[in-house]
Amino acid sequence: MSDSAKRNQPSRRQFLSGAAAAGAGAVTAAAAQAASPDPLITEVQEWASATGEGVDATPYGLPVRFENDVVRRNVEWLTADTISSINFTPIHALDGTITPQGCAFERHHSGAIELSKADYRLMINGLVDTPLVFTYADLERFPRENRVHFCECAANTGMEWAGAQLNGVQFTHGMIHNMEYSGVPLRTLLEEAGVQPEGKWVYVEGADASSNGRSIPIEKALDDVLVAFKANGEALRKEHGYPVRLVVPGWEGNMWVKWLRRVEVMDGPVESREETSKYTDTLADGTSRKWTWVMDAKSVITSPSPQAPITHGPGPLVITGLAWSGRGHVTGVDVSTDGGINWTPARLAAPGTDKALTRFYLDHDWDGGEMLLQARARDSSGYVQPTKAQLREVRGENSIYHNNCIQTWWINGKGEAENVEVS
């Protein structure tokens, strides 16, 4: 470590804690004000000799090499092979609310297929007055909407039913992303086809081998579902369903069918594999509940967390995380540092919006001791995020899906974080 770096290292803590700037190792006001060449100023100025690279050679830019650990990751034992896999968003390393497509979680059941706009077709059939087949160019001619929504896999946090398992918020809560979608309301296309009175459900399926077919009540299909072709302004990535996917705001990610190829209007649900043997919630008595589409209010602290430990000593610490609700918007988040005994309202970076991620901050003065960190979301329906014990009381421990429990990170005196359970 250079002399100047050594001098600089603890300065922040000194200033923040209001300690005298004359403390050992601190950059004192006097030192910084000293006549040039102060070695520290010289070090800063040395950068100015740097001429960088042109950018024309990289017309589509990638993250700088220093950030190449901020990527989607999978959990190898979770699926049998990469044809059916999950890749988790590195939410421990992100801030704000928008998820870049490049590192946004994705789940596929039979690989990410490559389907060109020219080859793309969307069929609407079944109980409609006029069955229709749309090309991609056709879809572009309908009135569009833009909306930011979160997409969360029903299995997000699912491994926690059995106790604190995976040590990293990317793995416990990273089956989520939040993007600005542009597309055509499904309602518009259904109205174009003319839904017949006996049409009470739609069955939606994708063009991949799994087809991933799901039944959706007609009320939702005519409400806020989008047939989307852009995410965060640009075309969907292949693994997010290029060129067209369904956006089903607030409902489990499995219903957001990718490579959308068909919407059939029906008089009842199909009871497909994806809504019977999968994506149902097995209860304590062995029976399963189905049609649990809505993702209930949830929150999690993304930093500090096991992958984002505290790397400094006592004093100012930004505690931050994400909150969301499939039933409306987040109205508040409370943070506890003692495992749920005392709660402090966090600061929302912006007022919560409908079925979208909300970023929260708690500007905390850390005493350097152990903490049991928790966050608890509240939403516009009046719902409050439950504890794991409360969830288990109703649901048992056999479920995989819909675990929206309060998460606990144990912070030790070194600032390291661990996934733990509190009773």
Add this chain to the structure above:
Amino acid sequence: MSDSAKRNQPSRRQFLSGAAAAGAGAVTAAAAQAASPDPLITEVQEWASATGEGVDATPYGLPVRFENDVVRRNVEWLTADTISSINFTPIHALDGTITPQGCAFERHHSGAIELSKADYRLMINGLVDTPLVFTYADLERFPRENRVHFCECAANTGMEWAGAQLNGVQFTHGMIHNMEYSGVPLRTLLEEAGVQPEGKWVYVEGADASSNGRSIPIEKALDDVLVAFKANGEALRKEHGYPVRLVVPGWEGNMWVKWLRRVEVMDGPVESREETSKYTDTLADGTSRKWTWVMDAKSVITSPSPQAPITHGPGPLVITGLAWSGRGHVTGVDVSTDGGINWTPARLAAPGTDKALTRFYLDHDWDGGEMLLQARARDSSGYVQPTKAQLREVRGENSIYHNNCIQTWWINGKGEAENVEVS
């Protein structure tokens, strides 16, 4: 073209125009309802045999190869070499409001430098009680804010002063992007250092060879300026100033200093190269006006446009574009199809927000004839975007910067678009 593709081609127009589905070449309701195997249905179902690729091998995803023309582009003759260059956002191909970092315009004066977080330092000096040097880790300990803002180069649309020049909205209006920033208010850091009463300006500079130093009045520095380290949730890309850049909402992009290394509090402006020989507006009489920081209200139709022609016949046409204002938020956008004689209010995809892009749509019934397409923005200050003639009356034709005139695209009967001027 396959038989089924041929059959499908004109179907959309038929349905949209309400013409009889029995028209030549249309997919009639009867045909689509015919018992399987209808060749069209078979074609659609063929996709379902496709098993895609796993995604684990691409932990940071890139656009699908079909979209590899949606990239930043430069104009070769604009700058002498790539060390000082501009790369334009492909706004003709985007929708929504968020610009992905990978295709977001960037301007650099001496290349994009590579600066690690470990090496990063930010100095605050000059007329302050306590000069400070922050590490990157220090900055992460201050209370953060999240805000979406547009960044527009002062020279955006600058080549249009001399008449209709470049044939593509990417080149006439693509020096703009819009991202969600996370960072620390500059105000917070200045308060930490303690601004002395005689401190009336700050001088901000970057760590690249150009340093790109700019003077900013203390009122703005203490208002909404952010010291940002994330854009759209993730770290800034190298070419956007990794690890830290300044965000100066509503003000010209040149002031959004990248690789920010120093903020000096001063009693007056520096009158640097970037605010004297550059980034001033030469008027008709040869004198120049300076300190024209704010980007006035502006809008442009992104589609149809020269790079995004109409590819279908008469009937429904989505006319869309972007609007923004550095003085507040967009309150409305009017669209004209006859060169400014008649105006129709466009639909805003969402209410305008402070100093951020707003997406607008006009769902138009195109008669297939020629159009002179224009958009005109209004903002919360009551300002209305001017015509090119109105701007020239005040400013002459010698300027490079701050051209926020109404743009005109001439659409011919084939749907092709051209950059033109109307008197």
